[in-house]
């Protein structure tokens with residue numbers, strides 16, 4: 001059992017409210033706590049102001065002012081001469097990156113191939129263990145023996161992947177770590193702890209510190225990261241510019257603000273979210289909105305053109321398919337979809353891509369090696385691309401509508417994913433597809449949107465809140481029958497159903513599934529540590 005938190009000395013103004021094992025304490029030294037607290041004190045007010053700005057912007061969109069390219073940054077876009085920094089060591093050739101949670105086994109498996117870390121249900125212990133595991137990976141000391149006796153070790157240094165860390169987004173808080181009585185910004189907690197404990201090890205390993213920055217909605221939020229990076233580097237006397245970041249363009253508003261220096265990565269998740277109150281923006285079934293849908297294709301082309309104009313990598317995205325065990329035909333079909341997706345990316349001009357599973361590394365590599373013999377294709381200018389605001393917002397060319405089966409599927413996926421997340425597992429295979437917080441978010445947002453607008457199924461039945469909840473209950477009952485009463489009671493399905501029922505009825509919309517569920521994974525069991 002973990003020793004109670006009071007044993008852990010805490011920095012002035014810091015309270016640690018969760019249990020901390022001796023190993024976890026090694027990343028939570030008083031100096032590390034002070035470092036995180038300093039970042040939080042400097043930047044939290046600005047973070048909160050930017051979050052309030054998100055709400056204000058949502059109000060404007062609801063009132064009819066649709067997203068557009070900003071007049072106040074037109075000069076930045078028009079200025080032809082500026083470039084991003086040249087790629088740092090380990091980032092010149094990024095053809096295949098694997099993402100994954102930060103448990104010890106996954107970290108070793110990923111580092112032995114091509115590494116990017118992510119997809120973590122942010123329980124307190126997952127967060128701290130992740131910090132320990134990443135630090136040990138960079139130090140080269142990580143190893144693991146599974147309960148079945150299989151042992152995991154890192155390959156020799158020259159064969160290891162480049163590690164890129166993805167901190168949580170600006171909207172999240174770390175409620176187990178208080179600074180002056182307030183929950184710490186989760187972004188600054190994740191970034192600050194990693195930077196304090198592992199920046200020097202990253203530099204010594206000749207790779208990093210490198211980051212992926214998720215879910216930003218504006219250039220001002222990017223600037224906040226840059227300010228945090230500068231202060232963090234100054235505090236540790238590490239030269240500014242040592243940190244490199246790749247910005248995820250995964251909100252529709254960010255797609256309108258792409259002319260920024262760091263490399264960018266595609267991943268649009270928030271069309272439904274941001275345009276949710278517009279009846280003409282109701283999307284068809286999730287499976288029918290793909291990267292070849294016209295608005296998605298428009299944003300991918302614009303991203304590649306924008307990046308290459310500035311000399312920075314344009315990374316592709318994640319194919320949702322994962323290997324299917326025990327069914328060779330289904331497995332072949334899944335791999336063929338991944339192959340087709342990667343071919344589309346490399347031919348569009350992407351400089352690399354993401355995969356979710358080690359088996360897919362070779363699939364993606366084969367496609368990129370064949371079509372991208374050089375380390376990247378920054379030379380592909382895409383001058384042919386002329387994408388305007390209307391293209392990014394258009395629902396033209398989408399398959400029509402959805403069926404009751406799509407409603408059921410969305411309920412089923414959202415339930416199964418939330419149940420798992422509430423148990424601390426943030427990435428799960430569901431119906432042979434990789435589901436994470438972002439993909440499950442699409443399912444639950446679609447349910448909300450269909451109810452909100454009374455959208456009709458293809459056979460003409462309007463979706464009401466009562467019908468959606470009835471389907472949710474049916475799907476919950478199916479899980480109950482599958483598991484049996486005892487296992488069902490031990491699971492989190494009831495809680496997931498309750499949370500979901502509260503958020504799909506077309507009224508209050510919770511901006512993030514993860515913040516909706518976060519209070520239910522807290523482990524605030526220990527009294528506050530000494531101040």
Ligand SMILES: CC(=O)SCCNC(=O)CCNC(=O)[C@H](O)C(C)(C)COP(=O)(O)OP(=O)(O)OC[C@H]1O[C@@H](n2cnc3c(N)ncnc32)[C@H](O)[C@@H]1OP(=O)(O)O
Nearest residue numbers: 099100106109110119318356357358427428429434436438
């Ligand atoms: C939209 C976005 O944000 S994308 C980013 C978020 N998504 C991700 O990061 C996806 C990460 N992927 C995963 O978590 C997993 O691949 C899952 C959950 C989809 C499937 O996991 P599993 O069912 O355990 O896969 P499977 O049993 O086939 O794994 C085979 C081996 O590969 C390992 N493995 C699977 N995925 C990964 C990964 N992403 N990184 C490292 N190792 C991995 C497993 O640990 C297992 O190792 P072992 O044989 O030594 O025990």
Ligand SMILES: O=CC(=O)O
Nearest residue numbers: 250267317318438
């Ligand atoms: O963050 C990645 C995504 O695809 O979403």
Ligand SMILES: [Mg+2]
Nearest residue numbers: 214250267438
């Ligand atoms: Mg994402």
